[in-house]
Amino acid sequence: MKFQKYKNKKIYFLGIGGISMYALALLMESKVAYVFGYDKVKSETTEVLSDKGIPVYYEPSINNSFGADICVCTAAIGESDEEFQNVLKNNIPIIYRGEFLGEIIDCFDNSIGISGTHGKSTTSGILSEIYLADKEKNPTILMGAILPSIDSAYYLGNAKDLIFEACEYKDSFLSFRPKTSVILNVRLDHTDYFSDLDRMKESFVKYASSSEQVVVNMDSPDALECAKKSGKRVITYSINSDKADCYPSDISIKREKTTFVLNYKEKAIAECEIFIPGEHNFSNALAAATAALACGISIDSVVQGLRNFRGIKRRFEFLGKVNGAHIYDDYAHHPDEVLSTLKAAETLGFKKIVCVFQPHTYTRLSDFFDDFSKIFGERCENDNFECIFLPTYAAREKNTLGYDTEKLSNNVKNSIFINSLDNAAEYIMKNANDNEMYILMGAGDVNQISKKLLFDVEK
DSSP states (O other), X not given: OOOGGGTXXXXXXXXXXXXXXXXXXXXXXXXXXXXXXXXXXXXXXXXXXXXXXXXXXXXXXXXXXXXXXEEEEOTTSOTTSHHHHHHHHTTOOEEEHHHHHHHHHTTOSEEEEEESSSOHHHHHHHHHHHHHHOTTOOOEEEXXXXXXXXXXXXXXXXXXXXXXXXXXXXXXXXXXXXXXXXEXXXXXXXTTTOOSHXXXXXXXXXXXXXXXXXXXXXXXXXXXXXXXXXXXXXXXXOSSOTTSSEEEEEEEEOSSOEEXXXXXXXXXXXXXXXXXXXXXXHHHHHHHHHHHHHTTOOHHHHHHXXXXXXXXXXXXEEEEEETTEEEEEEOOOSHHHHHXXXXXXXXXXXXXEEEEEOOBOHHHHHXXXXXXXXXXHHHHTSTTEEEEEOOOBOTTOOOOSSOOHHHHHHHSTTOEEOOOHHHHHHHHHHHOOTTEEEEEEOSSSGGGGGGGSOOOSOO
16 A cells, blocks of 8 residues: 555544544554544444554543644534644644545545445445456445445555545545546535535536546436536446436346346446345446446456445345334435435335434434425325434534424424434334334434344344
8 A cells, every 4th residue: 555654653533433534544554554533422433443452532632632643534523623622732733534535545546436415335335346346356445334245334455446435525525536436416415514506516526527537327417517517538327318328228126136237338238136225226336337337347247246235334224123023224314315215115015114214413404394394294194104203413513493303293294203212212112013114214323223122033
């Protein structure tokens, strides 16, 4: 690895428990640096770090970062944060995660950055499986979720190929210069930073312009517009149009898998199958296949990688059964993601679907209140759907906007508001029945409910 700049350095990660920061910390610790860090809460990721001997602090103190050569800070932490101020008092240089990752990306000969409002982790996981299926490749992987086949959010391969997620929040991805950029979709999100969709599109154009070629979803008009404005070579994919460079035909969708013929550059090149439900995941799989082909990966590796992928942690992840009910965990927190996940769930044939939804940030709940109300309201009109709302996961925010989950519940007929994770777990244990699906949904700590459930012995 060409990380000599940080060889034997002491790196303090501020917000080390975030899945992307966690992956970066492990990558640097495993190769060149001494790593330690701070996070506000103990989590699965911080426990993994501690088990590997990486010190993690949970209470702000000027002593935590003392002796560090550099501090890598997540964009989610503001300058007014107490621990951020402690780092400044210690006169430690601060570099934000995006800029730090940008330096690492520059070390690789071939880098592929997966961007888009939704689907980054799943697409990164599928593309990783494709590269791992190629015996001539040994990619380095940096993801925002855990890929079960490597049991991690990162994989340390060679210094040639890098697969990584390119997050748009606070324009972090503008520090990246991938050889290939992938744009899955462009939809308004992170409204605490982006004032409107046009402002967001400006950032995606800049991001695409930093690469040599752009793989883009033709089914997302705004994404396609951004790619074309980049001035770079554009390779399109679509699950709906045979006008794209890559598209499927002869599609057969069943409960357990989807089969199709993969077409690339006007030729039918392979018969493929994927084992993840939902139209959105079908599109993600096609994005990964297109990016791989555009980077010269063999057709056989594409076919095998698509077949090998079985999902990632917290993306429609099956956890087990409670009283015969199937329990799933999903990271969806934007209306588009929520709708896509629920549509996928509705194809699986359960007699009842129960969505346990925890909104992520008051800003997002406020800005998309009507969208959430419509999505859940239309479904709660049916006897075979139920929605349980949990208190909003505040993350970095305070509620100054007048919107909370009780208000959302009052706006959605036949929904239920439950005021804690413990009470939600108790409700599930009491009410779950055979052939029902419960989806724990949100980007906060709603998945912690699973730790409180008594799962049946057999999943």
